[in-house]
Amino acid sequence: MATESKRKRPQKSESLTIRLDPKMRFALEFVARLRGQTITKVIERAVLEAADRSYTEDENHNICTNWLTYWDVNDGIRAIKLALDQRTHPSFEEEEMLDFAKVHWNFFAASPDLSCLRRQNIEVLWPSMPKLLELWRETKASDRYAVKQLMEQLLESAGLHKDCWAMQPTTKEKLSHPELDDEIPF
Template identity: 90%
Template sequence: MTTERKRKRPQKSESLTIRLDPKMRFALEFVARLRGQTITKVIERAVLEAADRSYIEDDNHNIEANWLSYWDVNDGIRAINLALDQRTHPSFEEEEMLDFVKTHWNFFAVSPDLSCLRRQNIEVLWPAMPKLIELWRETKTSDRCAVRQVMEQLLEGAGLHKDSWGMQPTSKEKRSHPDLDDEIPF
């Protein structure tokens, strides 16, 4: 078996444990039986129907968004999308993550407003976010470059080179690699 096949594949679904009283359990089984569905399918459809009917409205009660406005297959993009909108009531942890992303926006987005996210960078950095945020807490007053260096290593390790990150090199990096045209006398 190859190494790739031995690696754990991401789950396509997750399990959820809920407590139901006997009456609710019977009602759920009854609906599943009548529809010829599994209990899981009945619950999934009920949740999707409720989500489709749940909207975020502006001050004039105009519909602005529903769950699909925030959904993305990438959990990092989903988390950023939700945390950006205060109307979704982000938790402290989500707000802290968003503050980290905004502070290091050039790793995660094209511009500081986070309107266009860098998918390939997020795919690489997101699994390490808990450790990155912890390192940021520990070093932001003593070594503000520590987290940046770790993120650069993660991106380089994934085969993403600085020119594909969409970030401009620092002035120090520019000086260490002079433009060859500068050395040509004509």
């Protein structure tokens, strides 16, 4: 039982395997020895220092953002933020995921530009993204509601109310459907 609960905890860190030539390995061990740190801590600090000095630039070479702009504890939020910014060179898979999120924006954000992300929905939907994307690829030409229904089921089973993803009618839609207009109390 105790072993089972340990397996369910999220990982606090991940393992990374790198190849170093003997000279680089010695240099790394030397720095760790001088600083009284582990090799891992030396690498972590070096990466953070490099990341802190790395910024995206706009077309006029003005500094815009660094890694902290995109960082979030939630994988889905990080992925969406990175994919939204072309300066981070998103891969095809990231662009496909972003296109999916834009088409189904109401499940992921409060607006179509994805500027205000819906954390609670992303926390529920993100683990299922590979399955959702696969279903979307298979059904978007024949049944565009299949993936929408699956997302609704996932959110409802997590206890999230339809208000967390229902789209509000636009002014144009309200004008074409007078029964949707708010009642005027006079």
